[in-house]
Amino acid sequence: MKFWNKIKAVSLREMRVMRQRPVYLLASVGVLAFCLVFCLTFLKDRIPEDLPIGVVDQDCSSLSRNFIRQIDATKLGETCSFDSYTEARRALQTGEITAFCVIPENFYDDVLSGRQPVLTLYVNTLYFIGGSLSYKELVSLMNLASGAVQVQILAGKGMGADKIEGLVQPIRIDAHNIGNPAVDYRAFLTNALIPGMLETIIILLTVYAIGSELKHGTSRHLLEKAGGSMSVAMLGKMIPYTILFTMMGLTCDLILYDWMGFPMAGSVWNMFLGTVLLVLASEAIGIFIIGCLPILRLAISISALFSMMAFSLCGFSLPVEAMPAGIRGLAELFPLRHFYQMYVQEAFYAGGFSGWYMEAVSMLVFMILPAFVYKRLHKAFINLNFPRK
Amino acid sequence: MKKFLSYTGQWFSDWYSIFARELKHIFSDSGVLIVFFLAGLAYPIIYGIVYSNGNLDDMPVAIVDDSGSAAGRKFVRALDATRELQVSRTCMNMAEAENLMRDRQVNGIVWIHEDFEDNIAASHPATVSTYADMSSMIYYKNLTMGVNMAMLDGMHAIQEQKFSAAGMDGKQVEQLIHPIEYEENIPYNRAFSYSIFFMSAILLVIIQQTMYFGVSMLSGTMREENRHSAAMPWKLSGRGISRTVFGRGLAYWLIYIAIGVYIMALIPKIIGMPQNCPFGDIFILLLFFVTACVVFSFTFSTLIRHRETVFILFLLMSVVCLFLTGFSWPQSSFPLFWKWFSCIFPSTFAVRAFMNMNTAGAGLAMAEPQILALTIQIIVYYILSCAAVFIENRVRISGTSQE
DSSP: OHHHHHHHHHHHHHHHHHHHOTHHHIIIIIHHHHHHHHHHHHTTTSSOOSEEEEEEESSOSHHHHHHHHHHHHSSSEEEEEESSHHHHHHHHHTTSOSEEEEEOTTHHHHHHTTOOOEEEEEEOTTSHHHHHHHHHHHHHHHHHHHHHHHHHHHHHTTOOHHHHHHHHSSEEEEEEEETOTTOOHHHHHHHHHHHHHHHHHHHHHHHHHHHHHHHTTOHHHHHHHTTTOHHHHHHHHHHHHHHHHHHHHHHHHIIIIIISOOOOSSOHHHHHHHHHHHHHHHHHHHHHHHHHSOOHHHHHHHHHHHHHHHHHHTSSSSOGGGSOHHHHGGGGGOHHHHHHHHHIIIIIHOOHHHHHHHHHHHHHHGGGHHHHHHHHHHHHHHHOOSOOO | OHHHHHHHHHHHHHHHHHHHHHHHHHHTOHHHHIIIIIIIIIHHHHHHHHTSSOSOOSEEEEEEESSOSHHHHHHHHHHHHSSSEEEEEEESSHHHHHHHHHTTSOSEEEEEOTTHHHHHHTTSOEEEEEEEETTSHHHHHHHHHHHHHHHHHHHHHHHHHHHHHTTOOHHHHHHHHOSSEEEEEOOSOTTOOHHHHHHHHHHHHHHHHHHHHHHHHHHHHHHHTTOOSSSOOGGGTTOOHHHHHHHHHHHHHHHHHHHHHIIIIIHHHHTTOOOOSOHHHHHHHHHHHHHHHHHHHHHHHTTOSSTTHHHHHHTTHHHHHHHHTTSSSOGGGOOHHHHHHHTTOHHHHHHHHHIIIIITOOOGGGGHHHHHHHHHHHHHHHHHHHHHHHHHHHHHHHHHHHO
């Protein structure tokens, strides 16, 4: 009972600190709320619409105008016309447009007389999503245009409509996108960014909360409250944060999978479990960093560097297997990587616990980390023998 | 005249002492040194290594060929021949393939339906179903591109055969298969490489963010210790705002011109990014960008009261900044609010100019709109940082007089 009373005393002390310094709530709830609003509103179109696509129409025939209308008719593209190749190239080079096509002179005549005119297509893939989407769109429109001409010629030869279909498009692709049927960029990016942001917030705030005790020399007071026991001090200190972070994480899960309705094949309860593990693992990393380097200003710089790497190494942008062999192992050092794997299992394949228990184990392994720095941090708490300024 | 000379002399001596003091502060603060030099110098290298492949070649896919036909096998061979895909497993049924995908042994499934060859023979569309793992857009892109190429290849072969059988000669067949030819040019990033597009954007964001964090850490420290280096030295007693901003600014400016040359000119060379712009043009962009970053950092570091709070409050801004450059989600699709919000950051304009110049080979003249925007930012943030010094000084003076 005494044990619990002491934990309660430490937790209450921590909550008083949090109340006195609004930066704690601002840096956790405030920052996460901003990030959520950013992800959900910035990408609200889900798939880019009306991308500017340039056209240099040197033919000005009914066929070329028809082709331009086709581009306009798609949800993705909106044409802007250029008088010359040079003008269009400049716009492409400056990123004003992500693609353009040149319709050559005598295009219509050449099509009619079977001289096979060449449409030229230029794409700027430096602006990645815009570039690759307009590339895909233009290539498929060009194939459609070819198909339309084929249909006319074959019909002219007296072929039946049912046969023509099989000749113009003999192989049909029926595409399924597992886990994100609509190729929704918002769902894709938000599902990776929000846990990453949560992880970053947790690591930084854990380091900050513990480091502040050292910086302001209040760690002895903390130990006193805990009756001299380091475990009580750390437990009591982390309990309010764990509750806060868990609530934040669960709220995000609810917002993403319930309110926004992002694809979720499995159960949101399993996501809750994963989120709790992510919170605990990230806290453990925070304790580990401040334990290794009990100087707040250094520890916070190091944790900032560390947590920013998680976004790249968790493998949602460039898959881990595409990274150089020497780097791949590093991905395992980030709880976010395991969380993302777990999310994919649960949300895409409804894998359930049996599908991702290894990821859960990996996240639990992080919780051993504080044990390595326990003594060092305890000594630092008592002696305050590290530079504070 | 004499008065003017003594004023200028005083200005320069104050300016120099502020500059020297700021440099001393920077180099005696290990936290700032970590951010400036460890992050500024090591991050680009780490990112360069992580993204060095830039692409995923030969992504493993599973095949379920229910047709068991010659046409099906031909299609599978065409898939395997693409750069994007590698047929790593052949499965008996979909259930087996689904298990492989769930275990992440393959990142896509291609299912050739039972009536594949029959349909081709009967001139009906034959169906191939694809299932892409959407946990990374690269998987999706690889499967879509690979299957499309195999499909077009198969399609042309089938058409050639059928049209020849219908009695057309070689020329007619060719004309009918390709009534309109197209030629694709993907000049700046031919292979859709992740490294080129990602690195071009992240490099400049690193410059801006590390500078902002470093400046804020230092001014936070000063404010904690009530030394107010962010404000003017005491002896100026309220005058000399410009020499304070110029003096402090020069210290960061010089350090970051060096770091900037490393990041914008040397790093692309080291990691093998295209460099299609003369160094002189890049350097001019760097001058504008670093200047804008200095006054930007001065302005927004006034929000920081304690040195560590800058990280816990603004670290994630780096991710937001990165997206606001429009390197991934196209700028034409930004919601209006975020379009305006993105104007706050120098990186928004500088990254665009850098991508266009360094990779797409646009000259400095073509980066005019971005240079103009950076110039406006420099003026606005200079005024704001002067105002911040003025206000902070006022507060301090009134604070001390009350004591």
